[in-house]
Amino acid sequence: MKLIRPISRRRLVKGSAAAGAAALFAPAYIKNALSSSGEINVMFWSDELPEDFLKKFTEKTGIKVNFTGFGSNEELQNKMKATKGEGFDLISPTLNRVLQWKDLAVTQAWDMNKVPVDRLNPAMVKAGDIWNLDGKGQHWLPHVWGTEGISWRTDKWQPKGEFPSYGDIWDDANAGKTMGRTHSLIFGAGLWMEGEGKIEPGSMLKAAYESADKMKPIWQKVSDFCVSKKKNIKVLWNDADTQKNGLLNEGIVCAQTWDGPPIALKNDGQPVMYRAPKEGAMAWVDGMSLPIAAKNIEQAYAFLDYDYTPEPAGKAIEKHGYNSPVIGADKFAGDKYAKNFADAYPGDALSKLNPWPAEPAWYTDLRAQFVSRFESAS
Numbered sequence: 241m242k243l244i245r246p247i248s249r250r251r252l253v254k255g256s257a258a259a260g261a262a263a264l265f266a267p268a269y270i271k272n273a274l275s276s277s278g279e280i281n282v283m284f285w286s287d288e289l290p291e292d293f294l295k296k297f298t299e300k301t302g303i304k305v306n307f308t309g310f311g312s313n314e315e316l317q318n319k320m321k322a323t324k325g326e327g328f329d330l331i332s333p334t335l336n337r338v339l340q341w342k343d344l345a346v347t348q349a350w351d352m353n354k355v356p357v358d359r360l361n362p363a364m365v366k367a368g369d370i371w372n373l374d375g376k377g378q379h380w381l382p383h384v385w386g387t388e389g390i391s392w393r394t395d396k397w398q399p400k401g402e403f404p405s406y407g408d409i410w411d412d413a414n415a416g417k418t419m420g421r422t423h424s425l426i427f428g429a430g431l432w433m434e435g436e437g438k439i440e441p442g443s444m445l446k447a448a449y450e451s452a453d454k455m456k457p458i459w460q461k462v463s464d465f466c467v468s469k470k471k472n473i474k475v476l477w478n479d480a481d482t483q484k485n486g487l488l489n490e491g492i493v494c495a496q497t498w499d500g501p502p503i504a505l506k507n508d509g510q511p512v513m514y515r516a517p518k519e520g521a522m523a524w525v526d527g528m529s530l531p532i533a534a535k536n537i538e539q540a541y542a543f544l545d546y547d548y549t550p551e552p553a554g555k556a557i558e559k560h561g562y563n564s565p566v567i568g569a570d571k572f573a574g575d576k577y578a579k580n581f582a583d584a585y586p587g588d589a590l591s592k593l594n595p596w597p598a599e600p601a602w603y604t605d606l607r608a609q610f611v612s613r614f615e616s617a618s
Contacts, residue, residue: 277302311479503561
């Protein structure tokens, strides 16, 4: 898969002037940054910065991390909107929310001469080009990537074939024992309906993003189906902890989740499995951005350097269950990580990943109406 294909430093430098600049200037800067101390205020996804990662960063740099976790893009956006970019030195927006962040105007461009891009999967760095929000450079760099697919309790349910389906969430056989995030549930139901010939192929990932007029009838039909099956859904989640609790304590046997929470449970010995569904898992990349009012800039670049070092990056993904854009990080993640990755993406699963498209504001606003309709339905 191009998303995670390793690439040699020689090839990257040959193909990218930015990478060449980083290779030339970054080492001297990093030496200075890592000799610093002070503190840094970060607001990241609640399960993407393991405690041990933060502890060892502080031990290495002397920089204290003041960590604030969040569970949804909306939560982060609302915080930044309310403070006008103040209060934090580093935040973690998701790649496909770029159009919403452009309107907020609360981030600033990275100095790519100070970013060790030669350590990163170049496709993910390139993806950040869409975050050139002010014509002065990228406002976003990759942090971790993952997918949304199907997880299940191996002691209580099994898919009918090698791959589960988004349709399993709505199957009457699983009524009252399934879980998902509302807008993702509707989206997944739409992908399943495409495969079943109930709506036109390309409706969810292409046509619905082209205009409000095209989106409305598509989401109306899919949400009508979801409302009719609402009784089948027991838990609606909006963060990692709710996903874990649902699989452990709420009687959930089959769920539409991110990859990290169920894999973390699996690592702890729980009877849980995660896998890309036959329709293709939804792929996302969470990143790192500098708020416009960030005060501890030097410390932010020191954090970036540590996050982009293969060993700590590998130890982090081993713990939280997501994946790193850092070349070679998987070598430090252990055999368990390799096994989990193989379990999650067997066969041709990686070639069928569906990246979440960039969301215009009109799309998000209209989607919220369908979400509200589903959640308020009896």
